[in-house]
Amino acid sequence: MLFRGLKNGGSSDTYDIGIVATGFESRCTFALKELGRRRFDELYVIGFEERRVEESRIKADAFFSLLDPTEMLICSSSDASFAAKILGERLSAHPHPRIFVDYSSMPRAWYGAILNYLRSTQLCSNAILDLSYTPGLHEGEKTPVEVKGITTIPGFEGVSSGSARTATVFSLGFDKWLPYAALERVQPNEIFCVVAEPGGVPEYTGRALTINKHLFEELGIVPFAIDIRDVEQYFTFLTELIALKLHQTCDVALVGMGPKPHTLGMCLAAIRFQEAAVVQVERRATSVEDIKPIGERITTQVMFESS
Amino acid sequence: MTAAERSNITRYFEVNNARNQTRDEVVSSFVPPPAFRRLLSPKNHVILGSRGSGKTALTKMVSHSHLSMFTSKIAQEVIETKRFIGLYVPSRLSWLGSQIDRLSSQKESLEQFVWKLNLATAFALLDAVESCLRVYITDPSKRVSREADLCHEISSQWNLSSGTILSLADIRALLTKLDYEKKGALTAFRLGLADATSTYAIGLMFHNELFDPLRRAISAVEEALDLNASTTWLVCLDEIEFLEEDHHRLLNSHMRADSGNMYLKCTTLPYRHYTLETTTEVPIVEKHDFEYVYLDRERTDHIHLDLIPVFFSQIYDRRMRASGWSKTERKTLNYLLGSSDLLDEKAYNWSEDSIEMRLLQSFANTHTIARAKRLLARDHTKRHFKDQIGRKIAPALILRHAVGAMGGREESGIYSGAAMVSRCADANPRMFIHLLNRMLFETISGISYSNADQTLKPVPKHVQNRILLEYSRSELEKLRSEENGSLLYNMISSLGTYMHGLLHDRPLGTDNISSFTWEFGTDQTLDKAIRSAVGIGCVFPSINPKNPDRLPDFKGTFHIGFKFAPTFQILPRKGKSIPLESILNTDDKEERQLGLFLRG
Numbered sequence: 001m002l003f004r005g006l007k008n009g010g011s012s013d014t015y016d017i018g019i020v021a022t023g024f025e026s027r028c029t030f031a032l033k034e035l036g037r038r039r040f041d042e043l044y045v046i047g048f049e050e051r052r053v054e055e056s057r058i059k060a061d062a063f064f065s066l067l068d069p070t071e072m073l074i075c076s077s078s079d080a081s082f083a084a085k086i087l088g089e090r091l092s093a094h095p096h097p098r099i100f101v102d103y104s105s106m107p108r109a110w111y112g113a114i115l116n117y118l119r120s121t122q123l124c125s126n127a128i129l130d131l132s133y134t135p136g137l138h139e140g141e142k143t144p145v146e147v148k149g150i151t152t153i154p155g156f157e158g159v160s161s162g163s164a165r166t167a168t169v170f171s172l173g174f175d176k177w178l179p180y181a182a183l184e185r186v187q188p189n190e191i192f193c194v195v196a197e198p199g200g201v202p203e204y205t206g207r208a209l210t211i212n213k214h215l216f217e218e219l220g221i222v223p224f225a226i227d228i229r230d231v232e233q234y235f236t237f238l239t240e241l242i243a244l245k246l247h248q249t250c251d252v253a254l255v256g257m258g259p260k261p262h263t264l265g266m267c268l269a270a271i272r273f274q275e276a277a278v279v280q281v282e283r284r285a286t287s288v289e290d291i292k293p294i295g296e297r298i299t300t301q302v303m304f305e306s307s
Numbered sequence: 308m309t310a311a312e313r314s315n316i317t318r319y320f321e322v323n324n325a326r327n328q329t330r331d332e333v334v335s336s337f338v339p340p341p342a343f344r345r346l347l348s349p350k351n352h353v354i355l356g357s358r359g360s361g362k363t364a365l366t367k368m369v370s371h372s373h374l375s376m377f378t379s380k381i382a383q384e385v386i387e388t389k390r391f392i393g394l395y396v397p398s399r400l401s402w403l404g405s406q407i408d409r410l411s412s413q414k415e416s417l418e419q420f421v422w423k424l425n426l427a428t429a430f431a432l433l434d435a436v437e438s439c440l441r442v443y444i445t446d447p448s449k450r451v452s453r454e455a456d457l458c459h460e461i462s463s464q465w466n467l468s469s470g471t472i473l474s475l476a477d478i479r480a481l482l483t484k485l486d487y488e489k490k491g492a493l494t495a496f497r498l499g500l501a502d503a504t505s506t507y508a509i510g511l512m513f514h515n516e517l518f519d520p521l522r523r524a525i526s527a528v529e530e531a532l533d534l535n536a537s538t539t540w541l542v543c544l545d546e547i548e549f550l551e552e553d554h555h556r557l558l559n560s561h562m563r564a565d566s567g568n569m570y571l572k573c574t575t576l577p578y579r580h581y582t583l584e585t586t587t588e589v590p591i592v593e594k595h596d597f598e599y600v601y602l603d604r605e606r607t608d609h610i611h612l613d614l615i616p617v618f619f620s621q622i623y624d625r626r627m628r629a630s631g632w633s634k635t636e637r638k639t640l641n642y643l644l645g646s647s648d649l650l651d652e653k654a655y656n657w658s659e660d661s662i663e664m665r666l667l668q669s670f671a672n673t674h675t676i677a678r679a680k681r682l683l684a685r686d687h688t689k690r691h692f693k694d695q696i697g698r699k700i701a702p703a704l705i706l707r708h709a710v711g712a713m714g715g716r717e718e719s720g721i722y723s724g725a726a727m728v729s730r731c732a733d734a735n736p737r738m739f740i741h742l743l744n745r746m747l748f749e750t751i752s753g754i755s756y757s758n759a760d761q762t763l764k765p766v767p768k769h770v771q772n773r774i775l776l777e778y779s780r781s782e783l784e785k786l787r788s789e790e791n792g793s794l795l796y797n798m799i800s801s802l803g804t805y806m807h808g809l810l811h812d813r814p815l816g817t818d819n820i821s822s823f824t825w826e827f828g829t830d831q832t833l834d835k836a837i838r839s840a841v842g843i844g845c846v847f848p849s850i851n852p853k854n855p856d857r858l859p860d861f862k863g864t865f866h867i868g869f870k871f872a873p874t875f876q877i878l879p880r881k882g883k884s885i886p887l888e889s890i891l892n893t894d895d896k897e898e899r900q901l902g903l904f905l906r907g
Contacts (some may be wrong), residue, residue, distance in 0.1 A: 084498040101363050113498070120495040132779040157492040160399060162430040162479040165328075177788035184358065185549075186400060196533040214781065252398060274487045277400055 001127060001304040003271045008232045010130035010299035015100040017090055018043045021113065021181045022064050022072075024054040027293035028105040028133040029063045034297065040100065042070040044086050046110065049076040056290045071207025080113030080154070087114070091123040099127060103260060105291075108153045108280055112267055113191035116155035118304045121269060126305045133261050134223040135228070136291035138174065145175060148282040150185040154237045158251060159275025165189040166260065167250040169238065171196075171258035171268055172212050172223065178257055178281050179215055186253045186279065192241065194234070196259050197225035200295055204228075208258070226262070231300040242273045252276040261298050268302065333367050334376045338621045342600050343368065344381060346572055347391055347540045348567050351562040354574040355858065356602030357844030359737025362398075362574035365602070366543035369572060370395035370431075371644040372438035375880065386442060389538050390856025393572075394431040396424075413553065418507075418514065422489070425513040428521045428542060429465065429482055431473050432528070436461075439532055448742055453531060460527040465520055466678070485510045517541070517557055530684070530776045543572040548842070555788040560585040576842035577603070579860055599856040601735070603847060606828045613677050616729045623857045626740075630815070638763050640725050644746070645765050647724025648709075649702045649878060657697055658691055667696075672814035675700065695857035697819040701876055707811055710876050722775045722873045730869045730879040731775050733844060738870070765882070769778040772873070778874040791841060794836045798891075799845055801873035805890045810877055819882030822849070822866040823890055837865065844868060849881070 011300075018040035022028055037043065045064045051057055064072065073082050091097055098265065099118075103111040111131065118127055152158065162300040168188035170179055172195050183191075205225070216223060226234045238254070246252055252275055256263030263278070270276040328336070340361065346352060346369050360727065375386050386392050429548065444450040445631035455473045462472045467481045489509045495501035516622045525540055547555065562571055563585050572582075582597075583590040590599055620640040626640050644652075655663045664703045667679060675696060682692040689697070710834040711723040722731070728746070732739035759875055769873070781802075786796040809820055827834050834890040840846035851857060859865075869879035 049471075084500075088499055116494050117500070120491070120498055120500045122500075145788065147696050147788055147790055149790075150400075154497070155490075157402070157490055159483055159490060160426065160430060161483050162433065164434075175788075177785050180785055181788055251399065275483075279400060 001121060001124070002307045003115075003268065004051045004305045006235060006268060006300055006302045007156055008230060010100075010132065010301050011098070012096060012130075014041065015130070016038050016041045016094040016097045017086070018100040018102075020045055020064070020102040021104075021106045021110065022047045022057070022060045023105045024048075024051050024057040024060070024288060025105045025136065025291040026292050027058050027134040027136045027182035028060050028102070030293040031102040031104065031132045031297060032067065035100075042090065043056070043067065043080070045069045046082055046106075047074045049079075051288065052208070054288065054290075060067040060212065066190045074112075076219060078109055079106045080109045083110070083113035083117045087117045087121070087164055088123070088224070088245060091121060091127075093126045097124060097127045098244060099129045101129065102132045103136070104132070104136070104293075106257070106279070108263060108267070109123055109172060111264070112153045112155055112278070113121045115267055115271065116300070122306070124234075124306075129302045129304065131222065131264060131300045131302060132301075133259075134266075134293045135259070135298065136290065136292060137201060137294040145178065145273040145283040147178065147181045147211060148284045149159055149293055150182060150224070150279060150281050151288045153267070153278045153280055156267060156276075158242050158253070158270070159274050161251055161275050162247065163249060163251055166253060167192070167246045168253045169241065169261040169266070170253055171254075172208055172215075173252065174208060174211050174256040175257055175281075175283075176211050176214065178283070178285060179212070179255070182253075182255045182281050183256075183281060186255070188253065190246070190250065191219055191221060193219075193223040193256065194237070194262065195223045195228045196228040196262060199228050228259050229298045231261045231268075231298070235268050237268035238276075239272055242269065247273065247275070250275075253279045255279045255281065257281065261300065264300060330367075330373055330376070332629070333364055334373055336622065336626050337364060337368055337377065338618065338625060339368070339379065339617075340365070340602065342602055345598075345600055346541070347381065347385055349391075349568075350408070351566075351568055351570050351597035352572045352600050353597055353601045354602065355573060355577045355580070355784050356574070357733075357735065357847075359578060359735040359844065361736050362602060363545055364546055364630055366393075366572055366574055367395050369393040369543050370438075370825075371435045372444075375438055375442045389443075389534050391539050391541050392435055392439065392534075393541040394428065394435045394544045395545060396427050396431045396545065398544075399427070408576045416551075417553055419493070420550075421517050421557070422513045423508065424517060425520045426482060426486060426510070427443055427516070428518065429513070429524070430479065431542070432521060433479060436474050436528055438834065439528070443532055453658050457527060457531040460531065461524045464512075464523040464527055473704075494796050499682055509798040511649070517561065518569065521565075524611060525569070538568065538612070540569045540833065542569060542576070545574050547573045548575040552581040555581045556584050556586055559583060559591045559596075560587065563587075563589065563591045570595075575602070577848075578838040578842055593857075598686065599858075599859065601850070601856040603844075604850045604855045612730055613681045616726050618734075619729045619732070619736075620725070622736060622739065623743065636763070643763060643766055644725040644728055644771060647727040648649060649706055649724075650722060650726040650730060650880075651724060652698075654699050655693070655697055657683075657692065663704065664698075665702065666708050670704055670707055670815050671700065672816050675814075675816050694718065696817055699819070701816060702880070703810060703815050703819060706876070706878060707815070710811060723771035727772065727879070728775065731872060733847070733868045733870050735844060742778060745778070746771065776873040779870055782868075782870050783874055786845065789839070791836060791839050794832065795840055795843075795845065798836050798840065799867055799871060801879065803871050805807065806867075806877045807875045819878060820865050820885055821877065821880060821882040823887040824862065824883035824884050826862045827868050827888045828861070829888075841865070845871070876879070 020032060022045050022086045047061065069190050075082050086180045101111060101114055107148060118129060166186060167190040169192045172179065172193055199205050199208065224237065226237060242252055254266035254270060254276055256266050256278065266278050270278045343365060346365065350604060354362055354365065362433065368377065374393060440450050440454055442455055454475060458472050458478055463480055468477065492501055492506040492509050496503060496506040507514065534708050558571065558573060576645060586590060593599060623640040656663055668676065677693060679696050682695060685690060686692065706721060709719055713719050728742055729739065732742055777853050778840060781800060786799060788790055789795055806821055825837055834846050837846060841848060845868045847868065848859050864884045866881050872879040
């Protein structure tokens with residue numbers, strides 16, 4: 001199928017398929033608590049292989065068990081084979097599926113795989129995908145994180161254009177030094193930075209600007225500000241930037257270090273433009289922080305149709 | 308000076324990374340290190356250098372498109388005789404480093420790597436061909452015709468589309484399309500939506516043995532451009548530290564085999580040539596199958612340390628010239644930054660009531676003071692005293708006095724001067740340019756620029772000090788985010804704290820301890836930390852003069868980067884060494900003092 005477009009906001013209808021993640025972040029249960037089990041014909045819960053003994057994880061697992069899901073699967077954070085397993089089996093039963101995915105606690109490889117599956121499959125003629133994100137409260141001072149590696153998300157590797165130039169768009173958050181690691185790896189000729197404004201919490205933007213001040217000064221740039229809730233606007237910004245300024249002159253690296261809705265926007269833009277790669281700076285966190293839900297959920301509806 | 312002219316200056320110094328620079332900028336700002344000549348040879352090389360040491364600039368300059376624009380004698384000779392034709396292959400994320408590779412089998416992963424590298428070298432060849440056509444066929448209509456014939460031949464060799472292919476741009480577009488189709492098919496295959504056979508069949512030619520598509524195309528190019536039988540092709544692969552060990556084995560196999568007229572020049576970080584093994588039973592042999600070129604050797608060698616300011620002066624001059632400044636306007640690096648109170652040779656005053664002598668009395672240990680008295684008593688010219696004590700201890704005395712006088716303020720100017728800035732850049736061109744950019748930005752924004760006569764004025768010492776201190780602290784903080792960052796940060800912090808203690812908290816002798824020795828195999832964690840630290844340029848090994856391109860394998864002497872000197876208030880000098888274990892087993896008091904430096 002082809003990716004046809006997106007819009008802000010989901011639907012109040014029921015869903016044929018729901019896919020959610022269970023993990024140590026308390027916010028992972030928020031969407032289902034709000035929507036309820038009955039909205040889903042089939043519900044799949046994907047649990048991280050890692051960190052299964054954290055107290056908040058045990059509570060989340062227990063919550064989802066009580067909902068009597070269709071299936072609970074365990075996967076490592078880099079393994080997204082569940083997407084093919086679930087969608088491959090179920091799409092033939094639902095020719096015009098309505099799919100709900102709560103990606104609040106999902107790694108990019110997981111929701112990336114769902115997007116990739118839908119754009120690669122011919123099993124149905126159209127699909128509507130509602131992607132839900134619950135903003136979270138980061139309470140503690142961000143502890144320094146080590147870089148584990150810098151990679152592209154499967155299916156979003158971008159292509160070589162033979163261009164000698166590379167442009168990078170950063171979506172920035174609270175990791176002060178990680179953008180430097182990405183810069184070292186990508187070594188772009190042009191750099192653009194985006195900060196969420198407003199963010200998920202009132203103090204988000206100020207904090208992000210302060211933490212990244214050093215980067216802005218060193219690069220001599222002023223960041224763009226885009227509403228965390230407006231994935232449509234973020235997508236439009238990226239596609240216009242690529243189409244009008246970068247297309248056919250640069251390879252493009254989209255580096256998502258800010259809120260997940262912005263990273264979702266990057267994935268969708270990379271579907272639209274083959275030369276754009278979505279880059280992830282993999283982190284080895286020195287401590288684990290339970291992210292509690294705060295504010296309203298952000299839902300983005302993505303439409304796929306057969307070509 | 309107009310705003311445009313000011314912006315032009317900062318532009319030439321803002322871009323401190325060769326990968327970000329245009330071809331013209333790389334060529335116009337290139338100051339060839341001794342290694343440059345070595346690379347223009349029919350040999351395989353593995354070029355080792357810490358981040359920013361100039362690996363990318365060097366290998367770009369070997370490529371035909373850059374070399375043909377360089378005005379040096381050797382470059383012109385190589386181009387005119389067609390002795391070497393270089394290709395530059397960057398390590399793009401689009402062909403390296405997808406998470407998907409981890410989930411593939413080893414065989415599958417290697418197959419994909421070969422495909423991608425073959426494609427990447429194909430793109431690199433097209434750039435070289437474009438340059439060769441421009442240089443060797445001056446008649447425009449002949450060039451167009453030759454390009455069309457050559458493109459037809461190359462596309463045939465690569466089994467590309469049989470549609471009309473008239474130009475290199477057409478081939479590039481086809482290769483891009485191929486890459487896109489391949490990636491789409493691979494994604495679909497991994498999601499169970501496509502079969503392996505049809506996926507594999509896309510761009511089948513590039514699944515051939517590594518460099519086979521390149522060699523086939525090279526044959527066509529040689530014929531089309533009437534190249535000599537003696538023309539040698541130099542394939543420069545940049546940043547192979549991002550490859551896996553299996554990939555290195557594959558590249559090593561090519562270095563071991565009879566390559567005909569093609570040789571590899573691979574750049575990587577120190578200790579990141581992961582293996583000498585090949586895909587056969589026989590490993591590659593250094594100096595036989597390949598040679599190491601260690602770029603940092605020229606900058607860590609004791610003798611060459613003093614020559615670094617000269618090298619950097621050349622870089623400064625070249626960049627200022629490229630941005631349009633006349634000789635009188637651009638001044639010199641020494642004019643802009645001045646002399647260093649700590650590093651430049653100067654005539655100290657050792658008379659009885661001089662400041663230097665009073666500092667000696669205050670800070671030196673009893674043994675040194677006694678020795679000083681003996682030497683002074685023996686020789687009224689003070690020559691022996693100056694040689695044996697004076698010039699060795701003076702910088703430490705001055706620094707200790709300056710730090711003591713600061714009393715918590717940061718407005719000292721002690722870390723300043725052209726020699727100091729060069730030293731704190733760790734002889735790293737990228738770091739030096741970054742620092743110079745900061746200094747120039749302050750200058751041009753009005754602090755040291757005179758509108759009346761439109762000339763640069765020297766950057767004030769306290770400004771230089773502030774910039775070096777900010778840079779030093781941020782480099783230390785950034786370590787936390789590196790792979791094994793906590794370990795690196797703690798190691799450097801411990802070393803710096805220890806050396807601070809030696810300089811500021813104890814009576815001084817003439818021996819300045821600022822290096823450590825380490826025997827690999829003693830502790831795996833520290834082995835890894837030291838190798839990482841050398842790789843990213845925060846620790847530097849002392850080089851064996853008999854084999855200066857060889858990094859220490861078993862035992863070595865290392866010093867922490869001079870970039871950390873302002874943070875820990877130590878001298879940026881190589882001195883005597885002690886075992887690392889002695890430093891790391893020091894008591895907690897010194898570790899607690901670390902907070903003082905980092906908070907300022």
